[in-house]
Amino acid sequence: MASSEPLTTTGYIKHHLQNLTFGQFPDGTWGLAHGAAEAKAMGFWAIHVDTMFWSVFLGALFLWGFRKAAVRATSGTPSGFLNFVEWIVEFVDENVRGSFSHKNDLIAPLALTLFVWVLLMNLMDLVPVDWIPEIAKLMGIEYMKVVPTTDPNATFGMALGVFVLTLYYSIKVKGVGGFAAELTMQPFEAKNPILKVLFIPANFFLEFVSLVSKPVSLSLRLFGNLFAGEMIFILIALLFSGGAILAVAGGVLQWAWAVFHILIVLLQAFIFMTLTIVYLEMAHSHH
Amino acid sequence: MNINLTLIGQSVAFVVFVWFCMKFVWPPIVSALNERKTKIADGLAAAEEGQRAKAQAEEQVTQVTNEAKEQAQEIIRRAEKREAEMVEEAKGTARNEGDRILGAARGEIEKEANMAREALRAQVAALSVAGAAKILEQEVDEGAHAKMLDNLIEQL
Numbered sequence: 001m002a003s004s005e006p007l008t009t010t011g012y013i014k015h016h017l018q019n020l021t022f023g024q025f026p027d028g029t030w031g032l033a034h035g036a037a038e039a040k041a042m043g044f045w046a047i048h049v050d051t052m053f054w055s056v057f058l059g060a061l062f063l064w065g066f067r068k069a070a071v072r073a074t075s076g077t078p079s080g081f082l083n084f085v086e087w088i089v090e091f092v093d094e095n096v097r098g099s100f101s102h103k104n105d106l107i108a109p110l111a112l113t114l115f116v117w118v119l120l121m122n123l124m125d126l127v128p129v130d131w132i133p134e135i136a137k138l139m140g141i142e143y144m145k146v147v148p149t150t151d152p153n154a155t156f157g158m159a160l161g162v163f164v165l166t167l168y169y170s171i172k173v174k175g176v177g178g179f180a181a182e183l184t185m186q187p188f189e190a191k192n193p194i195l196k197v198l199f200i201p202a203n204f205f206l207e208f209v210s211l212v213s214k215p216v217s218l219s220l221r222l223f224g225n226l227f228a229g230e231m232i233f234i235l236i237a238l239l240f241s242g243g244a245i246l247a248v249a250g251g252v253l254q255w256a257w258a259v260f261h262i263l264i265v266l267l268q269a270f271i272f273m274t275l276t277i278v279y280l281e282m283a284h285s286h287h
Numbered sequence: 288m289n290i291n292l293t294l295i296g297q298s299v300a301f302v303v304f305v306w307f308c309m310k311f312v313w314p315p316i317v318s319a320l321n322e323r324k325t326k327i328a329d330g331l332a333a334a335e336e337g338q339r340a341k342a343q344a345e346e347q348v349t350q351v352t353n354e355a356k357e358q359a360q361e362i363i364r365r366a367e368k369r370e371a372e373m374v375e376e377a378k379g380t381a382r383n384e385g386d387r388i389l390g391a392a393r394g395e396i397e398k399e400a401n402m403a404r405e406a407l408r409a410q411v412a413a414l415s416v417a418g419a420a421k422i423l424e425q426e427v428d429e430g431a432h433a434k435m436l437d438n439l440i441e442q443l
Contacts, residue, residue, distance in 0.1 A: 023291070040289055048293040055297060059304045066312045073319035075326050089316050108317075109309035117304060148297075153290060157297025161305070 009238055016129060016234050019048035019151060020143040034142065048151055055148035058120040059113075066116070088116065092273070099277045102173075102284040110165075110280075111273045114158065119269035121148045122226055126258050126265070129233045149226040149268075152219065159219035162276050166214070169283040178286070183207045218275050225268045229261050412440050 014036065021039035023046025024030050032049070033039035039046065069085035078086055092112045100107050124147045136144035148154040170179045187206060188199040236257060239250030416436060 019293075021289075021291075042289075042291070044289075044291050046289070046291045047296055048291070051293050052296050052300070056300050059300060063304060063307050063312060066308070066316075070312050070315040073316045075319055075322035086316065086320060089313070090320065093317065106305075106309060109313035110305050112313060113301075113305045113308040151293065153293035154297045156290070157294045158301050160294065160298050161301040 012238065013231075013234055015143070016133070016230075017145070018143045019145050020050040020141060021046050022049050023047065032142070048145075048153060050143065050145050051148045051151040051154050054124060054146055055117075055121055055154055058124070058148070059117050062113075062116045062120055066112075088112070095274060096277055099274065100281045100284075102281070104169075104280075104284070106165075107277060107280055111277050114162075114276055115269050115273040118149060118158070118222065118272050119266065121154070122265035122269055124148070125150070125226060125229055125233065125261060128254070129230070129237050147226060147230055149222055150230045152223045155219035155223040156215075158272075159215035162218065162279060163215035166279050166283045169280060173284050174286060182286075183211070214275075214279055218272065218279075222268050222272050225264055229257075229264055232257055233261075408440050408443060411443055412436055415439055 018036055018039065021033040021042060022031070023033065023039070023042030025033075025038070026041055033042060033046070065081070066085055069082045072082055073086070089112060092115055093108055096108045096111050127146060132146045133144040145151065170182070174182065184200045184204050184207070185196070186203060188203055190196045190199055233254065236250050236254045239246045239253065242250075
């Protein structure tokens, strides 16, 4: 707990969970929020600068690296980084082929982007929790939350993109009528027209919930896992302020949790990608 | 942890990244991978083709060798036959030649013998005439007794 000002445990945790928020103050001026209350007061028209910076930085890093590999990609013998990139591309391609049975050139690049981007954002969790915030503090930045996927805005943002694509392809493949029928004519089906009409509200309620639950569960799963992981890292970091014995224990725990967390980081990125593919597959197929 | 504009910002970033990946990252890598796959498949097919060609060539070599061996055998066989024939022919010619020489020699001998006989006969005739003249102590008219003398010679 490397902090100059006297901080309580609660304060330390709260500080770590606070995004660097840029928005409009109640008095009409624009600026960075100092503390959770001010950030909350800014309402919807505020932006988490740290989340945006790290997610865009990591996304750009991914695209820069992969683009470099793509330019160098030939049918000859690959080597080094290109090999690694090809391995990931083939892995994603295989997964898409396995779960997605329609012809759509968007799905595989989409899956690759989500997988690598989410993985990179998750990997930020393995950087010791105080390193980047402390550097930021030296640069005069008050708050710095480095793992974008621990911000529900980031995960919801991506899930929203996936949701819009799901709706788009549902309507494109099945037509407005087909999609509406899918929402209202099942799971309760009837031959009798009157019964059919009577079933519409119940069907729509069930289908609507299942439709909306997809992006919500997609984003909350990722957010929840990473947020919990981050939280545990923060709690472990608290041990460093509790004397030599606790500090050693904290070091061991941090290492152990980091090792375990590699699995979660990888798994959540993979799940996010796979579910995206599955949702889009469902959007393409008729029930 | 407020829901705010970050949501929209992240969605926009998401769309831009996916678009970029779809346009500039995925196609070149996948096309390179597919190209390599085709190349490898072609290489394997060519290798197989080469193996088959080699087997075929080996078979052909065996066939040609066998044919050559057969031909050589045939030539040897024919040569042997011809040799036998030539020997036979030479034998025949030699025999004929021998016969001819023998015949000629025989003719010569016959002729010599005949000549000797004629000479002998003439001498005998002369001796006979001389002998008869001596016996008869008289001149024998050779002209008159020629017929008798000839008969005498014939009986010799």
